Amino acid sequence: MPSLRYKRTLNEEETIQLIWRVLSHGKHRGAPGSFDPFSDDVSWFRNVKKKRFVVSKSEILVAETDAPSQMSPRQIASKAITAAISDFAAKGVRPSFCIISIAIPKSKATFDFIKSMAQGFDYASRRYGVKILAGDTSGSKDGLVMNVAVFGFANSIVKRRGSKPGEVIGVSGKFGLQSSGLAILLGKACYSDKSFRSKAKQSVLEPNARLALGLRIAKYLTSCIDSSDGLALSLYHIAESSSVDVNLDLLPTAEGVQNFANLNKLNENDLVLFGGEEYELVMTFKSKYVNLLRGLGVIPIGRTSKAKNLRGPAVYFRSRKIPRKGWIHNQ
Numbered sequence: 001m002p003s004l005r006y007k008r009t010l011n012e013e014e015t016i017q018l019i020w021r022v023l024s025h026g027k028h029r030g031a032p033g034s035f036d037p038f039s040d041d042v043s044w045f046r047n048v049k050k051k052r053f054v055v056s057k058s059e060i061l062v063a064e065t066d067a068p069s070q071m072s073p074r075q076i077a078s079k080a081i082t083a084a085i086s087d088f089a090a091k092g093v094r095p096s097f098c099i100i101s102i103a104i105p106k107s108k109a110t111f112d113f114i115k116s117m118a119q120g121f122d123y124a125s126r127r128y129g130v131k132i133l134a135g136d137t138s139g140s141k142d143g144l145v146m147n148v149a150v151f152g153f154a155n156s157i158v159k160r161r162g163s164k165p166g167e168v169i170g171v172s173g174k175f176g177l178q179s180s181g182l183a184i185l186l187g188k189a190c191y192s193d194k195s196f197r198s199k200a201k202q203s204v205l206e207p208n209a210r211l212a213l214g215l216r217i218a219k220y221l222t223s224c225i226d227s228s229d230g231l232a233l234s235l236y237h238i239a240e241s242s243s244v245d246v247n248l249d250l251l252p253t254a255e256g257v258q259n260f261a262n263l264n265k266l267n268e269n270d271l272v273l274f275g276g277e278e279y280e281l282v283m284t285f286k287s288k289y290v291n292l293l294r295g296l297g298v299i300p301i302g303r304t305s306k307a308k309n310l311r312g313p314a315v316y317f318r319s320r321k322i323p324r325k326g327w328i329h330n331q
Contacts, residue, residue: 052153052154052155053093053153053154053155053156053157054151054153055088055091055093055151055152055153055154055157056149056150056151056152057084057087057088057149057150058084058147058148058149058150059080059083059084059087059147059148059149059150060145060146060147060148061076061079061080061083061145061146061147061148062143062144062145063076063143063144063145063146064142064143064144066079067079067144068182068185068186068204068205070185070201070205071204071205072116072120072205073108073113073114073116073117073120074116074117074119074120074123075120075205075206076117076120076144076146077116077117077118077119077120077121077124077146078120078121078123078124078127078206079207080100080120080121080124080146080148081098081100081121081124081125081128081130081148081150082124082128082207082208082209082279083148083207083209083228083277083279084098084148084149084150085124085128085130085150085209085211086209086210086211086226086228086279087226087228088150088152088209088211088214089209089210089211089213089214089215089226089281090158090214090224090225090226090281090282090283091154091157091158091159091214091218091224092154092156092157092158092214092215092217092218092219092221092224093152093153093154093157093215094129094152094153094154094211094215095128095129095130095150095151095152095211096130096131096151096152096153097130097131097132097133097150097151098125098130098131098132098133098148098149098150098151099132099133099134099135099148099149099151100121100132100135100146100147100148100149101135101136101137101138101146101147101149102117102135102136102137102138102144102145102146102147103137103138103139103140103144103145103146104137104138104139104140104144105139105140105141105142105143105144106139108144109139128209128211130150156218158218158221158222158223158224158283159223159241160223160224160225160237160238160241160242161223161241161242162222162223162242162284163222163223163238163242163244163284163304164222164242164244164304165244165304165305165306166287166303166304166305167222167284167285167286167287167303167304168284168285168286168287168289168290168300168302168303168304169235169238169246169248169282169283169284169300169301169302169303169304170282170283170284170285170293170298170299170300170301171227171231171252171280171281171282171283171298171299171301172210172213172214172280172281172282172283172297172298172299173210173252173254173278173280173297173299174252174253174254174255174299175227175231175251175252175253175254175257175271175272175273175275175278175280176253176254176257176260176261176268176271176272176275177199177200177203177254177256177257177278178200178203178204178207178275178276178277178278179270179271179272179274179275179276179278180196180200180254180256180257180260180261180271181199181200181201181202181203181204181205182204182275183264183266184197184200184201185201185204185205189260189264189266190263190264191260191263191264192263193256193259195256196256196259196260199256200256200260203278204277207277207278207279208279209226209279210226210279210280210281213281213296213297214281216296217283217293217296217298220285220286220289220292220293221283221284221285222284222285222286223238223241223242223283223284224281224282224283224284225237225238225281225282225283226279226280226281226282227276227278227279227280227281227282228276228277228278228279228327229276229326229327230273230274230275230276230278230325230326230327231252231272231273231274231275231278231280231282231326232273232274232315232322232323232324232325232326233274233276233324233325233326233327234282234326235248235282235315235322236313236314236315236324238282238284239304239307239313239314239315240312240313242284242304242313243307243313244304244305244306244307244313245304245305245306245307245308245309245313245314245315245316246302246304246313246314246315246316247302247303247304247305247316247319248301248302248315248316248317248318248322249301249302249303249318250301250302251269251272251273251301251317252272252299252301253268253272254272257271257272269317273322273326274325274326274327275327276326276327277327283298284304
């Protein structure tokens with residue numbers, strides 16, 4: 001009789017790990033604790049003749065779980081591309097072209113819906129300088145689904161693994177706005193400040209990949225990841241991939257989040273750490289680059305150190321361990 005371990009539903013991380021374990025026939029080829037041969041946000045192979053990396057990333061968007069009902073078709077399409085481009089930003093790789101596949105419910109396949117969706121693809125492709133080459137469409141009985149596959153070329157890649165003890169942890173922006181906006185859009189929270197409400201909702205409906213910054217600072221970084229899984233989980237991915245602990249001195253909290261949390265009796269730190277889909281860059285770099293990167297908008301928030309626990313690397317805020325959780329899809 002199969003054990004309960006084999007019957008329970010797997011989450012997103014566990015699903016990916018199991019698929020790679022089967023594909024690699026159980027051979028360990030990735031980072032510690034992973035069967036993924038890349039253990040990173042993108043995949044790549046080296047073009048031997050041109051001595052460059054061919055870099056790829058595939059991102060799927062399921063409207064039912066990834067798009068609040070307030071998102072227009074244009075915004076959904078733009079987000080589908082933004083999510084994939086964000087990983088290129090974290091790797092310091094310029095995207096060149098993409099291929100898009102769409103499954104559309106019959107009820108949505110109207111002139112206005114399709115035109116708005118196409119406008120979203122066009123807007124995002126122009127915004128990030130990526131050309132849409134081709135794709136495929138199909139019908140769907142269960143809702144709108146988009147898959148975006150992005151490709152680019154690079155001489156080098158900033159990986160998740162690469163950080164050493166004693167380096168600086170930095171982020172490209174502040175956190176908590178997106179999780180606050182999502183709570184407002186879902187009707188789980190309210191806020192009387194019109195300006196904050198507008199900014200928080202906009203951060204969800206119109207996300208922005210930090211591509212320009214990622215390309216500019218890549219040569220100074222030892223590791224980087226985007227924060228689409230939430231700040232805490234992104235920091236854990238860096239810690240585990242590089243076998244270091246992460247020690248935070250401060251939490252990069254967006255303006256207004258504290259008041260929002262107090263009004264709605266929410267935990268401010270939870271909004272900052274565990275929100276997800278904020279598409280900021282989370283990075284490590286050597287101390288000598290602190291002033292240079294700060295001048296470009298990077299916020300130093302802590303340092304790495306030698307992992308002190310035999311059970312594995314961890315993330316700490318003022319000596320207290322942060323839970324390893326974030327935005328992980330359950331199947």
